[in-house]
Amino acid sequence: MKRLFVLKKIMERRISTIAVFIMVIFCTIIVAGEASAKHGEKKEVKKAILLVAFGSSEESSQISFDNIDKKTKAAFPDVPVYWAYTSHIIRNKLAKQGKILDAPEVALGKMRAEGFTHVAVQSLHTILGEEYDELKKVIDSFKYMGGFEKIILGYPLMATQDDIVKVIDAILKNIPKQRKANEAVVLMGHGTPHPANAFYAALMFQIQLKDSNIFVGTVEGYPEIDDIKELMLNKKIKKAYLMPFMSVAGDHAKNDMAGDDADSWKSLLTKAGIESEAILKGTAEFDDFINIWIDHLKVTLSHF
Ligand code: CO
Numbered sequence: 001m002k003r004l005f006v007l008k009k010i011m012e013r014r015i016s017t018i019a020v021f022i023m024v025i026f027c028t029i030i031v032a033g034e035a036s037a038k039h040g041e042k043k044e045v046k047k048a049i050l051l052v053a054f055g056s057s058e059e060s061s062q063i064s065f066d067n068i069d070k071k072t073k074a075a076f077p078d079v080p081v082y083w084a085y086t087s088h089i090i091r092n093k094l095a096k097q098g099k100i101l102d103a104p105e106v107a108l109g110k111m112r113a114e115g116f117t118h119v120a121v122q123s124l125h126t127i128l129g130e131e132y133d134e135l136k137k138v139i140d141s142f143k144y145m146g147g148f149e150k151i152i153l154g155y156p157l158m159a160t161q162d163d164i165v166k167v168i169d170a171i172l173k174n175i176p177k178q179r180k181a182n183e184a185v186v187l188m189g190h191g192t193p194h195p196a197n198a199f200y201a202a203l204m205f206q207i208q209l210k211d212s213n214i215f216v217g218t219v220e221g222y223p224e225i226d227d228i229k230e231l232m233l234n235k236k237i238k239k240a241y242l243m244p245f246m247s248v249a250g251d252h253a254k255n256d257m258a259g260d261d262a263d264s265w266k267s268l269l270t271k272a273g274i275e276s277e278a279i280l281k282g283t284a285e286f287d288d289f290i291n292i293w294i295d296h297l298k299v300t301l302s303h304f
Contacts, residue, residue, distance in 0.1 A: 191221020
């Protein structure tokens with residue numbers, strides 16, 4: 001009986017908190033609505049796209065960004081395209097070289113000032129990890145502030161099962177032509193302590209149903225290169241092609257994957273008797289991957 005009473009009290013408190021929360025949101029919407037509509041007139045729809053990448057300090061990564069930029073503008077010729085970068089380490093590093101890149105909140109602030117009403121924000125990240133979560137917080141805060149009439153964040157490369165199927169197709173289409181069936185392809189994902197790290201193993205499981213000598217490892221998560229090496233040794237694989245499973249072939253691809261240090265993937269595999277050849281091309285250099293991001297943008301823009 002006493003427990004029931006306590007439970008009732010908790011419920012009451014919770015309901016009143018929810019009521020206050022709803023009221024605050026309501027007031028915000030009314031204030032924002034009044035500010036955006038001049039004397040009841042409806043604002044003219046002005047759409048824009050904001051592409052958001054992690055960023056890279058490697059000069060060569062610009063190829064990837066330029067490629068996405070070009071493909072996006074070709075797919076949506078009437079919508080202006082803006083860029084922002086989520087990594088503050090990269091932004092700070094480039095600022096010291098005189099290259100000022102916008103953080104998502106800065107880019108959105110500028111776009112709001114320019115009078116855009118509908119913004120399609122497209123994450124160019126690979127999985128729904130930390131960077132995506134942070135970006136989502138920024139987008140949500142603009143939603144609550146009533147900054148735009150509509151602002152929608154598109155999924156990264158691999159978010160749904162449908163995406164995994166498309167990613168597998170893109171990988172199979174773009175592995176080196178000279179690769180023989182008994183040779184391995186090892187993809188290097190970034191990896192993360194975030195729960196979304198599970199996507200890498202999920203991808204490996206599903207791609208191996210189509211080609212059992214393709215492996216997916218990560219630099220900073222699971223599976224690690226040692227796990228992949230064991231799997232390859234068990235299958236007596238003698239040669240492997242190493243490819244980044246990151247949008248740009250940046251620092252991780254050049255050093256951790258293809259570098260000459262003893263702990264690079266190339267060195268570790270070579271030492272284990274697996275001849276390794278690195279392909280320094282990020283996923284954003286291949287149209288088949290870019291099309292997946294563009295498909296996500298199409299879904300967003302269909303809501304405007
Ligand atoms: Co990293």
